Amino acid sequence: MSIRLSDGTEIPIEMHKIRIVQKTRLAPVRDRLRAIEDAGYNTFLLRTRDIFLDMLTDSGTNAMTDNQLAAMMQADDAYAGSESFYKLADAVKDIFGYEYVLPVHQGRAAEHLLAKTFVKPGQIIPMNYHFTTTKAHFDLAGGKVLELYGPEALKPESSCPFKGNMDLNRLRDAIEKAGPANVSFVRMEATTNLIGGQPFSLQNLKDVKALIEPMGIFLVVDGSLISENAYFIRQREAGYENASIRDIIREIMAVADLCYLSGRKSCSVRGGMIATNRKDLHEAIRPWLPVYEGFFTYGGMSSKEVEAMAVGMREMTELEVAGSSADAIKYFVTLLQSKGVPVVTPAGGLAAHVDAMRFIDHVPQCEYPAGALSAAVYLTSGIRGMERGSVSMDRDQAGNDVPADMELVRLAVPRRVFTMSHFQYAADRLKWLYDHRKMIGGLEFYEEPPVLRFFAGKMHPKGTWGADLAAAFEKDFGPEC
16 A cells, blocks of 8 residues: 655555565676676576566565465365365355366466367457467467557556556457457456556446357456456546455456466466356366366465465455555656656556667667667666567567567566665666666577567677676776665
8 A cells, every 4th residue: 555655755655564585686787797698688588696676577476475375384285176275266256256266377377278278260369458478379279369459558658547448449340350259258458468567447347248248259357467457446447446355356257257367466376277157168178177287176286376375365355465566566657757767657567667669769679679678777777677579579470570569678566575775776777777778779689489589589789788888887886786
């Protein structure tokens, strides 16, 4: 939650105590230069020992609670019929209102099962926006992802509270063109990862359902950040300002036909699940679970993770938990704005997103500005962010680059991990980098996987800008920050 100080400043207030800490290291800039060169200017390939603040992702990096850790000690390790599973099933029924649940090892495993079960060659899958692994699974199954976002979605600076809404007119036109029988399902992501963690409104979700239900098309919600989306609905949507997070989540799930999620995010534990009240959908997916994941009562998760997810699912409905990262991100985004750093607004869930197209507008999109800026941020701060731009897009069938709609550097804010001094440090170093932005150049691949290249691809800087930037930084700050 956020509070207002007597001078009018709004700050996030941590509703927790820190009892266990983990050391981190701020390596000298020369070591950081060597590390990013060895990693092929890909922050995914950096080692933890070379990172000061790891803002790559919030997936599996949230701080777990004492109650979650305690629950892990009570796990039932039975291969089949584990009592830990029934605790998770009870939590799903209590929080989501869903009768059927299939555990999986993480969110992309759920995407694989959905693709295997429901996506047929030539079908379309309308979305408010795609996620990288989602699109990969659906493309591999022969489907075509359609991103039917509204007019505000791709505007980096905006006051639109729900940039994750789906455009109903575009959805109607897409279905009419393809025919309802050629629609696998409609997917809504809470919150939209690749365009700045932007939420959808409950009204938009209801409107989507009202449009597709008479056509026999079912509605899928990616609920990986469901509690954050519910928190934004409470903050921004009229009529929900006094609603509980639990009630908002339950209302979202009552609209959806099926929900899947990565537990690594809102539930703060490594794992995932698919849940529904529709027996037909459940029975269509269920036979494939033991083929690709594991038995029905663990699905690729350890029993300890199953126990912790059951607790995390209940805890994510607490207001101070649902808002813990959202409020910290808002504070971080406000800090960056105050220093002139171009960021996506309004602040969303998941991360603060720096707009690389405005930050280094001299670097053409074909030279991967978001990838270059992500490497430059690491060089000048020791902070590992993540490229969310054209590197995160795979080439088309002809081998051509596919330019991303936005070129963003994602600075993720895991729940209850960073302090305000970390955000202040990050904002200061980004301000220095922005003042020296003309030094940053582009990148080119020298190792490029055929799919999801952002995970393992390696790049060279075009010219010597990495070494030059490190030297300029060392001149101002010395060999170590």
